[in-house]
Amino acid sequence: MINTILDIHTIRKDFPILNRKVNGEALVYLDNAATSQTPKMVIDTIVDYYTRYNSNIHRGVHQLSQEATEMYEEARLKIQKHFNASQSHEIIFTPGTTYGINLVANGFTTLLNKGDEIIVSALEHHSNIVPWQMLCERTGAVLKVIPMDLEGQLVMDEYHKLLNPKTKLVFCNHVSNALGTINPIEEIITAAHKVGAAVLIDGAQAAPHIKADVQQLDVDFYVVSGHKMCGPTGVGVLYGKEEWLRKLPPYQGGGEMIAEVTFEKTTYADLPHKFEAGTPNISGGIAFGAALDYMNTIGFNAIAQYEDELLKYATEQLLTIEDLKIYGTSTDKTAVVSFNIEGIHPYDIGSILDKLGVAVRTGHHCAQPIMDFYKIPGTVRASFSFYNTKEEIDILVAGVKRAKAMLI
Amino acid sequence: MSIKEIQEEIIDEFSMFDDWMQRYEYMIELGKSLPLIDEQYKTEENIIKGCQSKVWVHAELNDDKLVFTADSDAIITKGIIAILIRTFSNQKPSDIIAADTDYIDQIGLKEHLSPTRANGLVSMIKQLKMYAIAYQTQLN
Numbered sequence: 001m002i003n004t005i006l007d008i009h010t011i012r013k014d015f016p017i018l019n020r021k022v023n024g025e026a027l028v029y030l031d032n033a034a035t036s037q038t039p040k041m042v043i044d045t046i047v048d049y050y051t052r053y054n055s056n057i058h059r060g061v062h063q064l065s066q067e068a069t070e071m072y073e074e075a076r077l078k079i080q081k082h083f084n085a086s087q088s089h090e091i092i093f094t095p096g097t098t099y100g101i102n103l104v105a106n107g108f109t110t111l112l113n114k115g116d117e118i119i120v121s122a123l124e125h126h127s128n129i130v131p132w133q134m135l136c137e138r139t140g141a142v143l144k145v146i147p148m149d150l151e152g153q154l155v156m157d158e159y160h161k162l163l164n165p166k167t168k169l170v171f172c173n174h175v176s177n178a179l180g181t182i183n184p185i186e187e188i189i190t191a192a193h194k195v196g197a198a199v200l201i202d203g204a205q206a207a208p209h210i211k212a213d214v215q216q217l218d219v220d221f222y223v224v225s226g227h228k229m230c231g232p233t234g235v236g237v238l239y240g241k242e243e244w245l246r247k248l249p250p251y252q253g254g255g256e257m258i259a260e261v262t263f264e265k266t267t268y269a270d271l272p273h274k275f276e277a278g279t280p281n282i283s284g285g286i287a288f289g290a291a292l293d294y295m296n297t298i299g300f301n302a303i304a305q306y307e308d309e310l311l312k313y314a315t316e317q318l319l320t321i322e323d324l325k326i327y328g329t330s331t332d333k334t335a336v337v338s339f340n341i342e343g344i345h346p347y348d349i350g351s352i353l354d355k356l357g358v359a360v361r362t363g364h365h366c367a368q369p370i371m372d373f374y375k376i377p378g379t380v381r382a383s384f385s386f387y388n389t390k391e392e393i394d395i396l397v398a399g400v401k402r403a404k405a406m407l408i
Numbered sequence: 409m410s411i412k413e414i415q416e417e418i419i420d421e422f423s424m425f426d427d428w429m430q431r432y433e434y435m436i437e438l439g440k441s442l443p444l445i446d447e448q449y450k451t452e453e454n455i456i457k458g459c460q461s462k463v464w465v466h467a468e469l470n471d472d473k474l475v476f477t478a479d480s481d482a483i484i485t486k487g488i489i490a491i492l493i494r495t496f497s498n499q500k501p502s503d504i505i506a507a508d509t510d511y512i513d514q515i516g517l518k519e520h521l522s523p524t525r526a527n528g529l530v531s532m533i534k535q536l537k538m539y540a541i542a543y544q545t546q547l548n
Contacts, residue, residue, distance in 0.1 A: 023428070344483075345461060345481055345482035345483060345485075346460075347460040347461045347482040347484065347485065347527060348436075348482050348483050348484045348485075350460075351432075351484050351520070352432065354519075355428050355429075355432070362460060363460045377461070377462070377481060378460065406429075406432065406433060406436060407436060407483060
Protein backbone atom coordinates (compact mmCIF):
# COMPACT_ATOMS: atom_id res chain seq x y z
CA MET A 1 0.00 0.00 0.00
CA ILE A 2 1.33 3.41 -0.92
CA ASN A 3 1.07 6.07 1.73
CA THR A 4 -0.81 9.16 0.52
CA ILE A 5 -3.44 11.62 1.64
CA LEU A 6 -4.86 11.58 -1.88
CA ASP A 7 -7.92 9.53 -2.76
CA ILE A 8 -6.54 8.10 -5.99
CA HIS A 9 -9.64 6.06 -6.70
CA THR A 10 -11.78 9.22 -6.76
CA ILE A 11 -9.16 11.19 -8.69
CA ARG A 12 -9.09 8.53 -11.41
CA LYS A 13 -12.81 9.04 -11.99
CA ASP A 14 -12.01 12.61 -13.09
CA PHE A 15 -10.13 11.25 -16.13
CA PRO A 16 -12.51 9.66 -18.66
CA ILE A 17 -9.67 8.31 -20.83
CA LEU A 18 -8.41 6.06 -18.01
CA ASN A 19 -11.45 3.84 -18.59
CA ARG A 20 -10.52 2.93 -22.11
CA LYS A 21 -9.11 -0.32 -23.33
CA VAL A 22 -6.09 -0.70 -25.58
CA ASN A 23 -5.60 -3.91 -27.55
CA GLY A 24 -8.31 -5.45 -25.41
CA GLU A 25 -6.52 -4.62 -22.14
CA ALA A 26 -7.21 -1.88 -19.61
CA LEU A 27 -5.10 1.15 -20.43
CA VAL A 28 -2.10 1.68 -18.16
CA TYR A 29 -0.94 5.15 -19.11
CA LEU A 30 2.70 5.69 -18.17
CA ASP A 31 3.71 8.27 -20.75
CA ASN A 32 2.89 11.31 -18.66
CA ALA A 33 6.19 13.03 -19.39
CA ALA A 34 5.14 13.20 -23.05
CA THR A 35 1.64 14.44 -22.31
CA SER A 36 -0.60 14.23 -19.27
CA GLN A 37 -4.24 13.18 -19.42
CA THR A 38 -7.09 15.66 -19.19
CA PRO A 39 -9.61 15.77 -16.36
CA LYS A 40 -13.28 16.13 -17.22
CA MET A 41 -13.53 19.62 -15.76
CA VAL A 42 -10.89 20.82 -18.24
CA ILE A 43 -12.66 19.08 -21.13
CA ASP A 44 -15.91 20.66 -19.93
CA THR A 45 -14.26 24.09 -19.91
CA ILE A 46 -13.40 23.69 -23.60
CA VAL A 47 -16.90 22.43 -24.44
CA ASP A 48 -18.42 25.31 -22.45
CA TYR A 49 -16.33 27.84 -24.34
CA TYR A 50 -17.49 26.59 -27.74
CA THR A 51 -21.05 26.05 -26.52
CA ARG A 52 -21.63 29.40 -24.85
CA TYR A 53 -19.19 32.19 -25.63
CA ASN A 54 -16.86 31.34 -28.55
CA SER A 55 -15.73 34.67 -30.02
CA ASN A 56 -12.60 36.66 -30.72
CA ILE A 57 -11.01 38.50 -27.83
CA HIS A 58 -9.71 41.99 -27.09
CA ARG A 59 -11.55 43.66 -29.95
CA GLY A 60 -15.26 43.07 -29.92
CA VAL A 61 -17.89 45.45 -28.59
CA HIS A 62 -20.35 42.62 -28.15
CA GLN A 63 -21.20 40.55 -25.10
CA LEU A 64 -19.64 37.25 -26.23
CA SER A 65 -16.31 38.86 -27.03
CA GLN A 66 -16.33 40.54 -23.66
CA GLU A 67 -17.02 37.28 -21.85
CA ALA A 68 -14.29 35.45 -23.79
CA THR A 69 -11.81 38.24 -23.12
CA GLU A 70 -12.61 38.22 -19.42
CA MET A 71 -12.20 34.46 -19.18
CA TYR A 72 -8.93 34.53 -21.14
CA GLU A 73 -7.48 37.32 -19.01
CA GLU A 74 -8.70 35.59 -15.87
CA ALA A 75 -6.69 32.53 -16.96
CA ARG A 76 -3.63 34.74 -17.33
CA LEU A 77 -4.14 35.93 -13.74
CA LYS A 78 -4.45 32.33 -12.52
CA ILE A 79 -1.18 31.47 -14.25
CA GLN A 80 0.46 34.59 -12.82
CA LYS A 81 -0.65 33.59 -9.35
CA HIS A 82 0.39 29.96 -9.80
CA PHE A 83 3.97 30.87 -10.76
CA ASN A 84 3.98 33.93 -8.48
CA ALA A 85 4.94 36.38 -11.23
CA SER A 86 4.88 39.95 -9.96
CA GLN A 87 2.81 41.22 -12.90
CA SER A 88 0.26 39.66 -15.22
CA HIS A 89 1.84 41.16 -18.35
CA GLU A 90 4.93 39.08 -17.63
CA ILE A 91 2.83 36.05 -18.57
CA ILE A 92 2.89 35.56 -22.36
CA PHE A 93 0.57 32.94 -23.84
CA THR A 94 2.35 30.76 -26.41
CA PRO A 95 1.50 27.59 -28.35
CA GLY A 96 3.89 25.71 -26.06
CA THR A 97 7.36 25.44 -24.54
CA THR A 98 9.22 25.14 -27.85
CA TYR A 99 7.61 28.34 -29.11
CA GLY A 100 8.58 30.17 -25.91
CA ILE A 101 12.21 29.08 -26.27
CA ASN A 102 12.29 30.15 -29.91
CA LEU A 103 10.73 33.50 -29.03
CA VAL A 104 13.54 34.24 -26.58
CA ALA A 105 16.27 32.83 -28.86
CA ASN A 106 15.01 34.96 -31.72
CA GLY A 107 14.85 38.03 -29.50
CA PHE A 108 18.44 37.64 -28.39
CA THR A 109 19.63 37.87 -32.01
CA THR A 110 19.61 41.64 -31.60
CA LEU A 111 21.32 41.54 -28.20
CA LEU A 112 24.31 39.28 -28.90
CA ASN A 113 27.66 40.04 -30.47
CA LYS A 114 30.23 37.81 -32.11
CA GLY A 115 32.22 35.94 -29.48
CA ASP A 116 29.52 36.15 -26.81
CA GLU A 117 28.85 32.85 -25.10
CA ILE A 118 25.70 30.82 -24.51
CA ILE A 119 25.67 27.92 -22.07
CA VAL A 120 23.31 24.96 -22.40
CA SER A 121 23.24 21.79 -20.36
CA ALA A 122 24.06 18.30 -21.63
CA LEU A 123 20.66 17.16 -20.39
CA GLU A 124 18.66 19.14 -22.92
CA HIS A 125 15.80 18.17 -25.16
CA HIS A 126 16.43 18.89 -28.86
CA SER A 127 14.06 21.87 -28.64
CA ASN A 128 16.45 23.43 -26.14
CA ILE A 129 19.55 22.81 -28.25
CA VAL A 130 18.58 23.59 -31.82
CA PRO A 131 17.22 27.15 -31.27
CA TRP A 132 20.52 28.09 -29.59
CA GLN A 133 22.59 26.56 -32.36
CA MET A 134 20.54 28.62 -34.81
CA LEU A 135 21.04 31.71 -32.66
CA CYS A 136 24.80 31.10 -32.62
CA GLU A 137 24.80 30.76 -36.41
CA ARG A 138 22.99 34.07 -36.75
CA THR A 139 25.12 36.03 -34.29
CA GLY A 140 28.54 34.39 -34.20
CA ALA A 141 28.03 33.59 -30.50
CA VAL A 142 29.59 30.39 -29.16
CA LEU A 143 27.69 27.50 -27.58
CA LYS A 144 29.16 25.90 -24.43
CA VAL A 145 27.83 22.75 -22.76
CA ILE A 146 27.60 21.87 -19.05
CA PRO A 147 28.63 18.18 -18.97
CA MET A 148 26.71 15.43 -17.18
CA ASP A 149 27.89 12.51 -15.06
CA LEU A 150 26.89 8.84 -15.10
CA GLU A 151 24.06 9.41 -12.61
CA GLY A 152 22.55 11.87 -15.08
CA GLN A 153 23.42 14.93 -13.04
CA LEU A 154 25.06 18.12 -14.25
CA VAL A 155 28.70 18.55 -13.27
CA MET A 156 28.31 21.85 -11.46
CA ASP A 157 32.04 22.49 -11.00
CA GLU A 158 32.36 22.52 -14.77
CA TYR A 159 29.42 24.91 -15.04
CA HIS A 160 31.09 27.40 -12.72
CA LYS A 161 34.27 27.17 -14.79
CA LEU A 162 32.33 27.93 -17.99
CA LEU A 163 30.88 31.17 -16.65
CA ASN A 164 32.74 34.35 -17.55
CA PRO A 165 31.93 37.95 -18.52
CA LYS A 166 31.32 36.87 -22.13
CA THR A 167 28.47 34.57 -20.99
CA LYS A 168 25.24 36.26 -21.99
CA LEU A 169 22.71 33.46 -21.68
CA VAL A 170 22.28 30.22 -19.78
CA PHE A 171 19.64 27.64 -20.76
CA CYS A 172 18.78 24.61 -18.78
CA ASN A 173 15.75 22.45 -18.12
CA HIS A 174 14.37 22.35 -14.61
CA VAL A 175 13.83 18.60 -15.00
CA SER A 176 15.37 16.38 -17.70
CA ASN A 177 12.72 14.82 -19.92
CA ALA A 178 14.78 11.73 -20.70
CA LEU A 179 15.98 10.91 -17.17
CA GLY A 180 13.82 12.88 -14.72
CA THR A 181 16.81 14.54 -12.99
CA ILE A 182 15.86 17.70 -11.11
CA ASN A 183 18.59 20.22 -11.89
CA PRO A 184 19.95 22.66 -9.27
CA ILE A 185 18.47 25.68 -11.02
CA GLU A 186 18.77 28.00 -7.99
CA GLU A 187 22.55 27.57 -8.10
CA ILE A 188 22.57 27.90 -11.91
CA ILE A 189 20.57 31.14 -11.82
CA THR A 190 22.53 32.78 -8.98
CA ALA A 191 25.90 32.01 -10.57
CA ALA A 192 24.77 33.20 -14.03
CA HIS A 193 23.54 36.49 -12.60
CA LYS A 194 26.92 37.11 -10.99
CA VAL A 195 28.47 37.37 -14.47
CA GLY A 196 25.49 39.33 -15.82
CA ALA A 197 23.99 36.52 -17.90
CA ALA A 198 20.26 35.98 -18.36
CA VAL A 199 18.76 32.56 -17.59
CA LEU A 200 15.94 30.71 -19.34
CA ILE A 201 14.64 27.65 -17.54
CA ASP A 202 12.60 25.10 -19.49
CA GLY A 203 9.99 24.08 -16.94
CA ALA A 204 8.00 21.76 -19.23
CA GLN A 205 8.90 18.60 -17.30
CA ALA A 206 9.01 20.22 -13.87
CA ALA A 207 5.73 22.12 -13.90
CA PRO A 208 3.47 19.04 -13.49
CA HIS A 209 5.34 18.09 -10.29
CA ILE A 210 6.93 21.21 -8.81
CA LYS A 211 5.29 24.58 -8.30
CA ALA A 212 7.98 27.04 -9.37
CA ASP A 213 8.05 30.50 -7.78
CA VAL A 214 9.63 32.70 -10.44
CA GLN A 215 10.29 35.59 -8.07
CA GLN A 216 11.96 33.44 -5.48
CA LEU A 217 14.03 31.74 -8.19
CA ASP A 218 14.82 35.18 -9.63
CA VAL A 219 14.70 33.49 -13.05
CA ASP A 220 14.64 35.71 -16.14
CA PHE A 221 12.53 33.41 -18.33
CA TYR A 222 10.55 30.27 -17.47
CA VAL A 223 8.63 28.30 -20.11
CA VAL A 224 5.95 25.62 -19.72
CA SER A 225 3.37 23.69 -21.79
CA GLY A 226 -0.26 23.28 -20.76
CA HIS A 227 -0.59 19.73 -22.06
CA LYS A 228 1.90 18.35 -19.56
CA MET A 229 -0.10 19.70 -16.64
CA CYS A 230 -3.60 18.38 -17.32
CA GLY A 231 -4.33 21.13 -19.84
CA PRO A 232 -4.93 20.95 -23.59
CA THR A 233 -2.26 20.75 -26.31
CA GLY A 234 -1.28 23.85 -28.25
CA VAL A 235 -1.05 26.25 -25.36
CA GLY A 236 1.80 27.20 -23.08
CA VAL A 237 3.30 30.12 -21.25
CA LEU A 238 6.47 32.14 -21.37
CA TYR A 239 7.17 33.98 -18.16
CA GLY A 240 9.66 36.79 -18.63
CA LYS A 241 10.84 39.50 -16.29
CA GLU A 242 9.35 42.77 -17.48
CA GLU A 243 12.76 44.39 -18.09
CA TRP A 244 13.77 41.52 -20.39
CA LEU A 245 10.46 41.39 -22.23
CA ARG A 246 10.80 45.11 -22.94
CA LYS A 247 14.30 44.59 -24.33
CA LEU A 248 13.33 41.77 -26.69
CA PRO A 249 11.84 42.66 -30.08
CA PRO A 250 8.47 41.14 -31.11
CA TYR A 251 8.71 37.61 -32.48
CA GLN A 252 5.85 37.53 -34.97
CA GLY A 253 4.01 40.38 -36.63
CA GLY A 254 0.23 40.50 -36.98
CA GLY A 255 -2.98 41.56 -35.35
CA GLU A 256 -3.13 41.91 -31.54
CA MET A 257 0.55 42.88 -31.26
CA ILE A 258 0.24 46.38 -32.74
CA ALA A 259 -0.78 49.73 -31.35
CA GLU A 260 -0.86 51.71 -34.58
CA VAL A 261 -0.11 50.79 -38.18
CA THR A 262 0.63 53.01 -41.15
CA PHE A 263 2.64 51.95 -44.20
CA GLU A 264 5.53 54.03 -42.89
CA LYS A 265 5.69 52.70 -39.35
CA THR A 266 4.03 50.40 -36.88
CA THR A 267 3.96 51.02 -33.17
CA TYR A 268 3.92 47.83 -31.15
CA ALA A 269 1.39 47.08 -28.48
CA ASP A 270 2.46 46.99 -24.87
CA LEU A 271 3.17 43.77 -22.95
CA PRO A 272 1.92 41.08 -23.06
CA HIS A 273 0.27 41.70 -26.45
CA LYS A 274 3.56 42.63 -28.13
CA PHE A 275 4.34 38.89 -28.16
CA GLU A 276 0.83 37.61 -28.85
CA ALA A 277 0.31 38.27 -32.57
CA GLY A 278 -2.84 36.94 -34.18
CA THR A 279 -5.87 35.27 -32.64
CA PRO A 280 -4.56 33.13 -29.80
CA ASN A 281 -5.68 29.69 -28.68
CA ILE A 282 -8.51 31.20 -26.63
CA SER A 283 -10.20 28.04 -25.41
CA GLY A 284 -6.75 26.53 -24.76
CA GLY A 285 -5.70 29.45 -22.57
CA ILE A 286 -8.92 29.31 -20.58
CA ALA A 287 -8.63 25.54 -20.21
CA PHE A 288 -5.00 25.88 -19.09
CA GLY A 289 -6.27 28.10 -16.27
CA ALA A 290 -8.85 25.45 -15.37
CA ALA A 291 -6.15 22.76 -15.36
CA LEU A 292 -4.11 24.78 -12.87
CA ASP A 293 -7.24 25.14 -10.70
CA TYR A 294 -7.66 21.38 -10.84
CA MET A 295 -4.06 20.59 -9.91
CA ASN A 296 -3.97 23.20 -7.16
CA THR A 297 -7.14 21.76 -5.64
CA ILE A 298 -5.38 18.41 -5.37
CA GLY A 299 -2.29 20.23 -4.13
CA PHE A 300 1.27 20.14 -5.44
CA ASN A 301 2.75 18.99 -2.13
CA ALA A 302 0.47 15.97 -2.01
CA ILE A 303 1.15 15.29 -5.70
CA ALA A 304 4.93 15.43 -5.21
CA GLN A 305 4.79 13.22 -2.13
CA TYR A 306 2.62 10.58 -3.82
CA GLU A 307 4.58 10.57 -7.09
CA ASP A 308 7.76 10.14 -5.10
CA GLU A 309 6.27 7.01 -3.52
CA LEU A 310 5.34 5.74 -7.00
CA LEU A 311 8.89 6.41 -8.20
CA LYS A 312 10.42 4.53 -5.28
CA TYR A 313 8.10 1.56 -5.72
CA ALA A 314 8.61 1.40 -9.51
CA THR A 315 12.41 1.68 -9.16
CA GLU A 316 12.49 -1.04 -6.52
CA GLN A 317 10.25 -3.41 -8.48
CA LEU A 318 11.94 -2.88 -11.86
CA LEU A 319 15.35 -3.52 -10.31
CA THR A 320 14.20 -7.02 -9.31
CA ILE A 321 14.44 -7.87 -13.03
CA GLU A 322 17.84 -9.24 -13.83
CA ASP A 323 19.96 -7.28 -16.33
CA LEU A 324 17.68 -4.25 -16.08
CA LYS A 325 19.56 -0.99 -15.91
CA ILE A 326 18.07 2.37 -14.93
CA TYR A 327 19.48 5.51 -16.53
CA GLY A 328 19.32 8.62 -14.40
CA THR A 329 19.95 7.63 -10.81
CA SER A 330 20.11 11.02 -9.17
CA THR A 331 18.52 11.17 -5.73
CA ASP A 332 16.73 14.28 -6.93
CA LYS A 333 14.28 13.04 -9.56
CA THR A 334 10.68 13.39 -10.68
CA ALA A 335 8.62 10.23 -11.24
CA VAL A 336 10.42 9.06 -14.38
CA VAL A 337 12.17 5.72 -14.84
CA SER A 338 14.26 5.38 -17.98
CA PHE A 339 15.60 1.86 -18.43
CA ASN A 340 16.91 -0.88 -20.69
CA ILE A 341 17.41 -4.60 -20.40
CA GLU A 342 20.80 -5.77 -21.54
CA GLY A 343 20.69 -7.25 -25.01
CA ILE A 344 17.17 -6.08 -25.79
CA HIS A 345 16.25 -3.08 -27.92
CA PRO A 346 13.88 -0.62 -26.20
CA TYR A 347 11.56 -0.63 -29.24
CA ASP A 348 10.92 -4.36 -28.80
CA ILE A 349 9.99 -3.93 -25.13
CA GLY A 350 7.76 -0.94 -25.93
CA SER A 351 5.97 -2.84 -28.72
CA ILE A 352 5.12 -5.74 -26.41
CA LEU A 353 4.06 -3.44 -23.57
CA ASP A 354 1.73 -1.69 -26.01
CA LYS A 355 0.07 -5.02 -26.79
CA LEU A 356 -0.49 -5.42 -23.04
CA GLY A 357 -2.19 -2.01 -22.83
CA VAL A 358 0.80 -0.31 -21.18
CA ALA A 359 1.74 3.03 -22.75
CA VAL A 360 5.40 3.96 -22.33
CA ARG A 361 7.76 5.98 -24.46
CA THR A 362 10.68 4.35 -26.21
CA GLY A 363 13.46 5.86 -28.28
CA HIS A 364 15.89 8.67 -27.74
CA HIS A 365 13.26 11.03 -26.23
CA CYS A 366 14.48 13.86 -28.47
CA ALA A 367 17.62 13.90 -26.36
CA GLN A 368 20.19 12.17 -28.58
CA PRO A 369 23.22 13.70 -26.83
CA ILE A 370 22.19 11.93 -23.60
CA MET A 371 21.78 8.60 -25.42
CA ASP A 372 25.18 9.10 -27.09
CA PHE A 373 26.68 9.76 -23.65
CA TYR A 374 25.42 6.37 -22.41
CA LYS A 375 26.18 4.76 -25.81
CA ILE A 376 22.66 3.37 -26.15
CA PRO A 377 20.10 3.69 -28.98
CA GLY A 378 17.43 4.81 -26.56
CA THR A 379 15.56 3.72 -23.46
CA VAL A 380 12.14 2.61 -22.34
CA ARG A 381 10.71 5.46 -20.28
CA ALA A 382 7.86 5.03 -17.83
CA SER A 383 6.69 8.34 -16.38
CA PHE A 384 4.11 8.56 -13.63
CA SER A 385 1.43 10.99 -12.64
CA PHE A 386 -0.69 11.39 -9.53
CA TYR A 387 -3.50 9.33 -11.08
CA ASN A 388 -1.29 6.28 -11.53
CA THR A 389 -1.43 3.44 -9.02
CA LYS A 390 0.78 0.82 -7.45
CA GLU A 391 -1.28 -1.82 -9.28
CA GLU A 392 -0.41 -0.19 -12.61
CA ILE A 393 3.28 -0.40 -11.73
CA ASP A 394 2.76 -4.11 -11.03
CA ILE A 395 1.25 -4.49 -14.51
CA LEU A 396 4.23 -2.63 -16.01
CA VAL A 397 6.73 -4.84 -14.19
CA ALA A 398 4.90 -8.03 -15.16
CA GLY A 399 4.79 -6.76 -18.76
CA VAL A 400 8.52 -6.06 -18.83
CA LYS A 401 9.18 -9.56 -17.45
CA ARG A 402 6.95 -11.07 -20.12
CA ALA A 403 8.65 -9.04 -22.87
CA LYS A 404 12.04 -10.14 -21.59
CA ALA A 405 10.99 -13.78 -21.64
CA MET A 406 9.80 -13.44 -25.23
CA LEU A 407 12.80 -11.49 -26.48
CA ILE A 408 15.81 -13.12 -24.85
CA MET B 409 6.67 -17.40 -57.03
CA SER B 410 5.20 -14.02 -57.75
CA ILE B 411 5.02 -11.31 -55.08
CA LYS B 412 1.26 -11.81 -54.89
CA GLU B 413 1.65 -15.56 -54.34
CA ILE B 414 4.22 -15.05 -51.60
CA GLN B 415 1.93 -12.51 -49.91
CA GLU B 416 -0.97 -15.00 -50.03
CA GLU B 417 1.29 -17.66 -48.57
CA ILE B 418 2.33 -15.38 -45.69
CA ILE B 419 -1.30 -14.40 -44.98
CA ASP B 420 -2.10 -18.10 -44.92
CA GLU B 421 0.72 -18.83 -42.47
CA PHE B 422 -0.32 -16.04 -40.15
CA SER B 423 -3.95 -17.17 -40.17
CA MET B 424 -2.83 -20.15 -38.08
CA PHE B 425 -1.99 -17.89 -35.15
CA ASP B 426 -4.72 -17.31 -32.59
CA ASP B 427 -3.47 -14.12 -30.99
CA TRP B 428 -0.85 -11.39 -31.07
CA MET B 429 1.45 -13.34 -28.73
CA GLN B 430 1.88 -16.10 -31.28
CA ARG B 431 2.36 -13.62 -34.13
CA TYR B 432 4.99 -11.75 -32.16
CA GLU B 433 6.74 -14.92 -31.08
CA TYR B 434 6.94 -15.98 -34.72
CA MET B 435 8.33 -12.61 -35.75
CA ILE B 436 10.84 -12.65 -32.92
CA GLU B 437 11.93 -16.11 -34.11
CA LEU B 438 12.37 -14.73 -37.63
CA GLY B 439 14.25 -11.75 -36.22
CA LYS B 440 16.58 -13.95 -34.18
CA SER B 441 17.33 -16.61 -36.75
CA LEU B 442 18.10 -14.85 -39.99
CA PRO B 443 21.40 -13.30 -40.92
CA LEU B 444 19.86 -10.71 -43.15
CA ILE B 445 22.77 -8.65 -44.39
CA ASP B 446 26.47 -9.03 -44.95
CA GLU B 447 28.44 -7.04 -42.33
CA GLN B 448 30.23 -5.09 -45.07
CA TYR B 449 26.91 -3.51 -46.08
CA LYS B 450 26.07 -2.29 -42.57
CA THR B 451 27.46 1.09 -43.48
CA GLU B 452 26.44 4.63 -42.66
CA GLU B 453 25.44 4.96 -46.32
CA ASN B 454 22.95 2.09 -46.12
CA ILE B 455 21.39 3.14 -42.85
CA ILE B 456 17.86 4.42 -42.36
CA LYS B 457 17.63 6.18 -39.03
CA GLY B 458 14.28 6.03 -37.31
CA CYS B 459 13.65 7.64 -33.95
CA GLN B 460 13.16 4.14 -32.56
CA SER B 461 15.23 1.60 -34.42
CA LYS B 462 17.84 1.58 -37.16
CA VAL B 463 17.46 -0.27 -40.45
CA TRP B 464 20.17 -1.13 -42.98
CA VAL B 465 19.26 -1.96 -46.58
CA HIS B 466 21.43 -3.16 -49.44
CA ALA B 467 20.30 -3.96 -52.99
CA GLU B 468 21.97 -5.60 -55.97
CA LEU B 469 20.86 -6.83 -59.37
CA ASN B 470 21.12 -10.53 -60.14
CA ASP B 471 20.30 -10.97 -63.85
CA ASP B 472 16.98 -9.21 -64.16
CA LYS B 473 16.03 -9.63 -60.51
CA LEU B 474 16.68 -7.39 -57.55
CA VAL B 475 18.13 -8.99 -54.41
CA PHE B 476 17.66 -7.22 -51.11
CA THR B 477 19.45 -7.76 -47.83
CA ALA B 478 18.60 -5.75 -44.73
CA ASP B 479 18.87 -5.71 -40.97
CA SER B 480 17.74 -3.82 -37.87
CA ASP B 481 18.96 -3.35 -34.32
CA ALA B 482 15.46 -4.16 -32.96
CA ILE B 483 14.25 -7.75 -33.20
CA ILE B 484 10.59 -7.09 -33.99
CA THR B 485 11.62 -4.66 -36.72
CA LYS B 486 14.01 -7.31 -38.01
CA GLY B 487 11.22 -9.88 -38.02
CA ILE B 488 9.12 -7.65 -40.24
CA ILE B 489 12.13 -7.03 -42.46
CA ALA B 490 12.43 -10.79 -42.86
CA ILE B 491 8.83 -10.89 -44.08
CA LEU B 492 9.40 -7.96 -46.45
CA ILE B 493 12.56 -9.50 -47.86
CA ARG B 494 10.89 -12.85 -48.38
CA THR B 495 8.25 -11.00 -50.39
CA PHE B 496 10.22 -8.48 -52.39
CA SER B 497 13.71 -9.92 -52.82
CA ASN B 498 14.55 -11.88 -55.96
CA GLN B 499 11.79 -10.21 -57.91
CA LYS B 500 11.79 -8.13 -61.07
CA PRO B 501 12.05 -4.36 -60.43
CA SER B 502 8.84 -3.74 -62.40
CA ASP B 503 6.95 -6.18 -60.14
CA ILE B 504 8.38 -4.55 -57.00
CA ILE B 505 7.29 -1.13 -58.24
CA ALA B 506 3.75 -2.40 -58.86
CA ALA B 507 3.39 -4.30 -55.55
CA ASP B 508 1.67 -3.05 -52.40
CA THR B 509 2.14 -3.84 -48.69
CA ASP B 510 -1.51 -4.34 -47.72
CA TYR B 511 -0.72 -7.89 -46.62
CA ILE B 512 1.15 -6.48 -43.59
CA ASP B 513 -2.20 -5.05 -42.39
CA GLN B 514 -3.86 -8.39 -43.00
CA ILE B 515 -1.38 -10.32 -40.89
CA GLY B 516 -2.00 -7.98 -37.95
CA LEU B 517 1.25 -6.04 -37.98
CA LYS B 518 -0.17 -2.79 -39.30
CA GLU B 519 1.04 -0.71 -36.34
CA HIS B 520 4.67 -1.39 -37.17
CA LEU B 521 4.25 0.19 -40.60
CA SER B 522 2.76 3.36 -39.18
CA PRO B 523 4.89 6.45 -39.82
CA THR B 524 4.35 7.45 -36.19
CA ARG B 525 6.32 4.42 -35.03
CA ALA B 526 9.40 5.94 -36.65
CA ASN B 527 11.11 2.56 -36.66
CA GLY B 528 12.57 2.95 -40.14
CA LEU B 529 10.24 0.46 -41.85
CA VAL B 530 8.17 3.00 -43.79
CA SER B 531 11.38 4.54 -45.10
CA MET B 532 12.70 1.06 -45.81
CA ILE B 533 9.75 0.23 -48.05
CA LYS B 534 10.19 3.53 -49.86
CA GLN B 535 13.85 2.67 -50.27
CA LEU B 536 13.04 -0.75 -51.75
CA LYS B 537 10.78 0.94 -54.29
CA MET B 538 13.42 3.57 -55.05
CA TYR B 539 15.98 0.85 -55.75
CA ALA B 540 13.45 -0.91 -57.98
CA ILE B 541 12.81 2.31 -59.93
CA ALA B 542 16.55 2.99 -60.26
CA TYR B 543 17.36 -0.53 -61.46
CA GLN B 544 14.34 -0.58 -63.76
CA THR B 545 15.71 2.50 -65.48
CA GLN B 546 19.07 0.74 -65.79
CA LEU B 547 17.45 -2.39 -67.30
CA ASN B 548 15.62 -0.28 -69.86
